[in-house]
Amino acid sequence: KNISTRIAAVRRPIEMIFVRSAAKTAIRLAPRQNLPPLRPFSIPSGPVHAPVPAAVAAKRTAQAAATAALLVSSGAVCYVYSQVSVDDGGFGRTIFFYSEAIPRYVRYRYQMHCEKKAEIDVASAEEAIARLRSDGAGHDSADRWLSERLEGAEQKLARARKQLEEVDRGWSALHRETSVVGLKTILALRGFYIKAGQYAAANIGNAFPRIWQDTLSVLQDGVPAKDYETVVRKIVEREYAEQLGRSADDVFVSFDPEPIGAASIGQVHRAKVRDEDGKIVPVVVKVMYPEVEGLFRGDVRTLKMFCQVAQPVHVAGLEETEKQFMTEFDYTREAAQLAAVRDNLVRGGIASEENDGRAGGGKYLCVVPRPYSDLCTKRVLVMEELAGVKLVDGLRADAARHHYGAGDGAGATAGGEATGGGGAAKTERPGPNAEMYDRYIAALDAKRRAKNFYRVLFNWTAGMLPGVPRMDVVGVSALPLNHARIVDDLFHVHGHEVLVDGYFNGDPHPGNILLMDQEKGGATHPTLGLIDYGQVKSISKKDRILLCKLYIALDDDNRDEISRLMDESGFRTKYSKEDIMYKYCKLYLDQDNMALFGGKHMQVFIEELEKADPVENIPRDLIMVHRTTLLLRGLAHALNQSRSVARAWRPIAEKVLKGEGIEYPKGREMK
DSSP states (O other): OHHHHHHHHHHHHHHHHHHHHHHHHHHHHHHHHTOOOOOOEEETTEEEOSOOOHHHHHHHHHHHHHHHHHHHHHHHHHHHHHHSOTTTTHHHHHHHHHHHHHHHHHHHHHHHHHHHHHHHHHHHHHHHHHHHHHHHTTOGGGHHHHHHHHHHHHHHHHHHHHHHHHHHHHHHHHHHHHHHHHHHHHHHHOTHHHHHHHHHHTTGGGOSOHHHHHHHGGGGTBOOOOOIIIIIHHHHHHHIIIIISOOHHHHOSEEEEEEEEEOSSEEEEEEEEEOTTSOEEEEEEEEEOTTHHHHHHHHHHHHHHHHHHHOGGGHHHHHHHHHHHGGGGOHHHHHHHHHHHHHHHHHTTSBOSSTTSOTTTTTOSEEOOOBOGGGOOSSEEEEEOOOEEEHHHHHHHHHHHHTOOSSOGGGOOTTOOEEETTTEEEEOOOOOOHHHHHHHHHHHHHHHHHHHHHHHHHHTTGGGSTTOOOOOOOOGGGSOOOHHHHHHHHHHHHHIIIIIISEEESOOOGGGEEEEOHHHHOSSSOOEEEOOOSSEEEOOHHHHHHHHHHHHHHHHTOHHHHHHHHHHHTOEESSOOHHHHHHHHIIIIIOOSHHHHTTSOHHHHHHHHHHHSOEEEOOHHHHHHHHHHHHHHHHHHHTTOOOOHHHHHHHHHHHHHHHTTOOOSTTOOOO
């Protein structure tokens, strides 16, 4: 009510200022345009007899602008206040987030503007030089004129290139500063912002520069944990007392107070329990913080409001994310999801029944821990412990041990991309494929075996003499990991979940993936441990069949069929342009590389698509498949192992369609 009263009070002066400004402009222009002099005229509040002095007009304009800004700000604050929770401090969190995010968003936009201008200046100067050389070709009389013009154009080009270099340096400085501030802000707010930071650390969409990934990598599983005695122990005791009528001391033989990891909604501890046979077995216990559900709701709404103004194309994704996250705040439901996914993968021959990956001689791609459902409550989840290391830690140790990481040779790992334009990789150097890795590793293994033969021979001869030190034999764990094979396995496992089972993990970020014991699962090709199924999405058989057809069409680059299938899925754009629909489909389901983006940053590419043909509807099921593939693609990019999801999933899609008796494409024999 107060805002409406103020608007009514200030509207009149603002209108008069605009009228007077127009009158002054007309009076100044009249002599130049041979127009008749402007006569005094009236507005409803009375006549305007003479132009207002410039100083007075400027003062009044400033006052009106300040008043309008105050009104807009007041309205925005009232809107935010009405959208977020106040009882749990959501309003204060929102204001804090906006105070940090908006100024830096403006700085990034300004930097993008400077880069675009510098690139245009460089292109313009290069075009001018080429035109001058073309015009002066074969004209000796124009040599002096041409040389002068060329010299001026080359100087202009040098200035433009220097400006572009300064912009690139500006990007580096901006990334360094903002990534650190971003991490501090995330750790201060926690909640959903940790999850958003995990997506950045996972290089989702290949959109984040290396410094962002490195700075935020701690969010994958290294978030500062809460105190065991004052927080965690009380949560566990209260949950078991209220929901199971049992004492935590009766459930756990031992409980390690030192957490092994913490993330967005809780933390994880090691413990020991007795199984059905009375045998003591190791387990891990996930404990959820009681306040996170309310925080997550407010945080997602805060980001939605930000995107509604700054990046509308992401609103639909955030809405589906909000809906999906509401299923993550009940660990009894996650335990059921974990058991269902495990059963699906074991039945499909993808996962091992044993939790160490040894069954079948390491032929299984992954293991999924078995939950102890009778020990799970809303905020406590108990499951088998997998003997492995975090994927990121394992790959980092492997890279350090074998001294590679710049994208050279068979040891290409994360870290070698050139960035600019807000962090998009300007050049992409694909790493070696799985077969190349195998040949490289086989050569190293042959060398290792030869050295071991000499060392064993030495130990059984000269090494038997008193005072002669024995030589150590090098095990297979010293060989490098086959990074390409790991990426292939990850894509295959999740392709099976999506296309075969229709029941898949919507949040496969690297913090949820383990590398199992290499000595047991294969030194260079370890079994994967998949440990977090809080966000599981179920899709219908109809949608699975449609996705199978869509991935085959994407691999065939059949644009007409892609457009038809996208339309059948319910994906709608305003003008239904086939070329735009094709690009949306490639981005959402298949690839995110510079060939598709045309050298632009992903956000710029999306904004250009949105401007050319705005999205009106995105099927909700498609959003979660999109997010799953984006996270997998981000990990692949970080390892210099860029993948086409369509190429990786096509064999699975063809097998599914063949099993359903569907011939697709028509007239082609299925492989």
